[in-house]
Amino acid sequence: MYIFKLAFRNILGAGLRTWLNVVALSFSFVAIIFLQGIYTGMNDQVEQATIDAFYGGGQFWEKSYDPYDPLTLDDAHAPLPASLEDLVKSGQAAPLLIRPAAIYPEGRFRTILLKGIAPQQNVLSIPSSLLKDGEGLIPALIGTRMAKSTGLHKGDELTIQWRDAHGTFDARTVVIADIVRTSVQEIDNGQVWIPLDQLQSLSAMPGHATMVVLKRNTQPPAMLQGWEFRSLDYLLQDLHAVVRSKRIGGSILYLVLLFLAMLAIFDTQVLSIFRRKKEMGTLMALGMTRWSIIELFTLEGGLHGILAACVAALYGIPLLGYIARTGWELPGAADTVGFAIGEKLFPTYSAGLIVGTTVLVLLVTTIVSFLPTRKIAQLKPTDALRGKMS
Amino acid sequence: MAPRTHSTTPETKNSTLIRTENLDKIYPLGLNTLKALNHVNLSISKGEFLGLVGPSGSGKTTLLNIIGSLDSPTSGSAEVLGRKIESLSHNDAARLRNKHIGFIFQTYNLLPVYTVFENVEFPLLLLGIDSSLRKIRVMDALEWVGLADRADSKPAQLSGGQSQRVAIARAIVKRPELVLADEPTANLDAENSHHIMKTMQQLNKDLATTFVFATHDEKVIGYVRRKISLVDGRIEKDEKQPRR
Numbered sequence: 001m002y003i004f005k006l007a008f009r010n011i012l013g014a015g016l017r018t019w020l021n022v023v024a025l026s027f028s029f030v031a032i033i034f035l036q037g038i039y040t041g042m043n044d045q046v047e048q049a050t051i052d053a054f055y056g057g058g059q060f061w062e063k064s065y066d067p068y069d070p071l072t073l074d075d076a077h078a079p080l081p082a083s084l085e086d087l088v089k090s091g092q093a094a095p096l097l098i099r100p101a102a103i104y105p106e107g108r109f110r111t112i113l114l115k116g117i118a119p120q121q122n123v124l125s126i127p128s129s130l131l132k133d134g135e136g137l138i139p140a141l142i143g144t145r146m147a148k149s150t151g152l153h154k155g156d157e158l159t160i161q162w163r164d165a166h167g168t169f170d171a172r173t174v175v176i177a178d179i180v181r182t183s184v185q186e187i188d189n190g191q192v193w194i195p196l197d198q199l200q201s202l203s204a205m206p207g208h209a210t211m212v213v214l215k216r217n218t219q220p221p222a223m224l225q226g227w228e229f230r231s232l233d234y235l236l237q238d239l240h241a242v243v244r245s246k247r248i249g250g251s252i253l254y255l256v257l258l259f260l261a262m263l264a265i266f267d268t269q270v271l272s273i274f275r276r277k278k279e280m281g282t283l284m285a286l287g288m289t290r291w292s293i294i295e296l297f298t299l300e301g302g303l304h305g306i307l308a309a310c311v312a313a314l315y316g317i318p319l320l321g322y323i324a325r326t327g328w329e330l331p332g333a334a335d336t337v338g339f340a341i342g343e344k345l346f347p348t349y350s351a352g353l354i355v356g357t358t359v360l361v362l363l364v365t366t367i368v369s370f371l372p373t374r375k376i377a378q379l380k381p382t383d384a385l386r387g388k389m390s
Numbered sequence: 391m392a393p394r395t396h397s398t399t400p401e402t403k404n405s406t407l408i409r410t411e412n413l414d415k416i417y418p419l420g421l422n423t424l425k426a427l428n429h430v431n432l433s434i435s436k437g438e439f440l441g442l443v444g445p446s447g448s449g450k451t452t453l454l455n456i457i458g459s460l461d462s463p464t465s466g467s468a469e470v471l472g473r474k475i476e477s478l479s480h481n482d483a484a485r486l487r488n489k490h491i492g493f494i495f496q497t498y499n500l501l502p503v504y505t506v507f508e509n510v511e512f513p514l515l516l517l518g519i520d521s522s523l524r525k526i527r528v529m530d531a532l533e534w535v536g537l538a539d540r541a542d543s544k545p546a547q548l549s550g551g552q553s554q555r556v557a558i559a560r561a562i563v564k565r566p567e568l569v570l571a572d573e574p575t576a577n578l579d580a581e582n583s584h585h586i587m588k589t590m591q592q593l594n595k596d597l598a599t600t601f602v603f604a605t606h607d608e609k610v611i612g613y614v615r616r617k618i619s620l621v622d623g624r625i626e627k628d629e630k631q632p633r634r
Contacts, residue, residue, distance in 0.1 A: 002516065282499040
């Protein structure tokens with residue numbers, strides 16, 4: 001216990017040197033927690049937005065449908081089984097029909113996915129009610145990324161070409177009813193949304209769908225012939241993998257911050273041992289064993305970490321709390337991270353993250369504090385008293 | 391103020407505290423060696439006030455370091471308080487210093503970030519003495535050296551003489567049997583040297599603590615009651631001196 005008391009006296013007595021280290025180390029604490037909070041928040045936010053806009057409470061896929069193989073789309077449609085039909089009628093599910101198609105924006109050929117959605121559905125957050133007003137032309141919705149990449153605007157007319165159920169090519173002109181401001185790529189890039197019944201009719205696939213999206217917390221019907229249920233966990237796999245890969249990339253910065261914290265402590269310890277040799281000799285003369293001195297110096301280094309955690313809490317809690325409430329703006333970055341995130345990121349700080357980071361930084365600072373002190377084990381008291389390293 | 395208790399009994403007062411037999415200490419010096427101590431045979435009794443005198447390089451500090459278990463002999467034997475220094479482990483040597491030996495250094499060696507009180511308290515912390523008793527003993531020790539009013543000062547705020555008095559208080563606060571002082575007045579003027587020596591003389595008398603000085607300062611030599619002269623690592627003379 002006296003070692004703790006002595007270590008505390010020593011680091012407080014060192015004054016400015018201690019506080020500079022503590023403040024530098026506290027930056028690492030706050031930055032690491034902030035960064036990890038951003039990745040956790042990003043994960044939560046992207047997950048929520050994607051669930052709301054596209055995944056719902058899970059999806060039933062027509063058995064041929066493979067989102068990674070566009071060639072399956074021709075055959076990926078079937079009439080709804082009775083149990084799914086009932087869910088659709090009760091507003092618990094929304095059928096989607098997906099057809100491969102082509103458009104010619106600005107005179108250039110481009111393949112797209114033509115998706116049919118019922119205007120009255122309330123399962124997904126897509127504003128499908130905007131598809132009700134046709135006035136002759138088929139109304140269509142596109143996302144902001146799609147609008148940007150094709151140069152289309154609200155009110156523009158666009159020719160869409162597709163093949164119907166019999167393999168016959170057909171074409172129609174649609175009018176862009178609105179540009180949907182969304183951060184979810186699954187409903188945006190390379191996609192045009194039109195009313196479900198119109199797509200069914202044009203494709204000669206009355207009552208058919210490629211998938212049926214369930215409302216959140218809807219119990220999926222048992223095994224359905226010709227349809228496969230994809231749970232939320234299954235659907236979110238790819239998203240989680242992308243977030244994980246981003247987190248690994250971000251961990252480089254995490255490691256750099258941790259390394260800087262280690263360097264600050266290591267440097268202080270090396271300097272301390274170099275400058276305080278005579279003090280060590282005095283401590284030995286007064287009856288401290290070498291290992292007690294090693295313990296003392298290690299504890300001094302470790303206490304920097306504890307003080308840094310306290311200082312980090314002083315300014316970090318209000319700062320990170322403020323960012324968690326108001327969000328962190330990412331202008332222009334939303335499209336560059338590989339998946340959909342909003343214009344603002346809301347970091348999430350879990351107790352596990354805070355406790356884990358604190359324990360990790362304390363552990364690292366203690367280990368780094370210990371390493372240079374091993375030199376003391378070879379120190380002769382008489383050499384130390386003369387300020388010499390043995 | 392006189393110390394409250396005496397740590398020794400009359401029966402032990404004349405017993406041998408330190409004994410060396412054929413003590414040699416050889417240091418490597420590049421490709422050669424330097425014999426710092428050469429067959430030193432010495433016996434010091436409890437309660438003595440003794441000076442090891444001699445020119446620089448005569449082996450005073452080396453002998454003091456071996457007696458203080460800070461160093462070990464190359465050959466021969468040194469027995470301090472019944473313990474053979476040459477066979478002590480690092481931890482045993484540290485325990486011996488912690489419990490029984492106080493040190494006073496030429497450059498005071500006070501811990502700069504501690505107050506006077508904390509510096510004097512340090513050996514008691516190592517001994518695990520509880521807080522209330524520590525406070526009493528530290529204040530007693532500071533009163534003996536006349537610095538009770540400077541308890542909250544930092545070493546940087548003290549003069550050389552005051553710093554050395556704090557070092558004396560730190561050396562005697564645990565009531566050790568033996569105090570070893572290496573050139574305690576070398577950095578002090580005549581007046582401060584006189585005060586320091588008087589203080590130690592008083593403590594030697596009141597506590598029956600054995601004081602061994604390594605010095606070549608004539609001012610100190612005048613105070614010691616036994617003078618051992620070292621030349622080239624050998625004892626040249628061992629003489630009693632009249633009490634001053």
